Amino acid sequence: MTKVQPTVLVVEDEPAQREVLTYNLEAEGFRVVRAENGEEALLLVDEEQPDIIVLDWMLPNLSGIEVCRQLKTRSDTRSVPIIMLSARSEELDRVRGLETGADDYVIKPYSVIELMARVRAQLRRTRPAAAGLRLEYQDIVLDAETHRVTRKGGEIKLGPTEFRLLSTLMEKPGRVWSREQLLDRVWGRDIYVDSRTVDVHIGRLRKSLTTTGGPDPVRTVRGAGYALG
Incomplete structure (x- = not known):
């Protein structure tokens, strides 16, 4: 994609x-x-x-x-x-x-x-990630230019969709993104994707981010969406 x-x-x-x-x-x-x-x-x-x-x-x-x-x-x-x-x-x-x-x-x-x-x-x-800049949140580092993510110094493997999800969340830590907003930002308006697909990829992102032993940084806000922290 x-x-x-x-x-x-x-x-x-x-x-x-x-x-x-x-x-x-x-x-x-x-x-x-x-x-x-x-x-x-x-x-x-x-x-x-x-x-x-x-x-x-x-x-x-x-x-x-x-x-x-x-x-x-x-x-x-x-x-x-x-x-x-x-x-x-x-x-x-x-x-x-x-x-x-x-x-x-x-x-x-x-x-x-x-x-x-x-x-x-x-x-x-x-939109620092879209501009190819480096983002940091607690112990997570995302390099948008090289498409590398590390946590506690260990590299985390992410698919392209999970990488874009993490980029969006890291650009505005604490902001709650609705599923519709994440669909627009990550998948684009020209592609139809069911909103439940967001939940699937958030699940994959969470699994990848916790492989280094750190806590899950993604917060679910019931009835609203997702946030980082």
């Missing part, structure tokens, strides 16, 4: 700009979903649960700054990084965008290369 790509939501009402962003983001290995206005963006956030949002300020009807404000006041979307795009170059505009909750502010016209670097930087912060 292939690696699930991080999802970027591009919100841009200019078709040419939207196409340029889509082309370059897909070339960087991202899955891209697109919205032409603020209302559509809010719907797609709920449907697609993007990892990063690239959001134009000047949108018809509902502005990008209002979309940003709404998303940052919601507990379920507050942590999704937003890169604001704007032709407004005044310091007060930049401050307003950042104070509304934008994680970064890029002035048009912008360098595509620089924008891609900013997207990758946000990904490293919120």
Whole structure:
């Protein structure tokens, strides 16, 4: 099964700009979903649960700054990084965008290369495993670049699905992930998998993680899902 790509939501009402962003983001290995206005963006956030949002300020009807404000006041979307795009170059505009909750502010016209670097930087912060970084939780170490997992110094053999499950859990220790959220993150939205499959692979992951003699670090939250710690 292939690696699930991080999802970027591009919100841009200019078709040419939207196409340029889509082309370059897909070339960087991202899955891209697109919205032409603020209302559509809010719907797609709920449907697609993007990892990063690239959001134009000047949108018809509902502005990008209002979309940003709404998303940052919601507990379920507050942590999704937003890169604001704007032709407004005044310091007060930049401050307003950042104070509304934008994680970064890029002035048009912008360098595509620089924008891609900013997207990758946000990904490293919120999806470190997808960016190939090393994760640690207590005595468990996951190296996303070499796809190696160790515990207490001993190597743990994991299948690709169990590796992606562990990566997801280690990125946000303590967070409770529902089965549906794990299906989206680990298997992807384009593949139908029964939610009970999550339980099977969590069981395999638990078995592998306890082979070195350590306690089971995966917590079952009845009626909600699974968490690490």
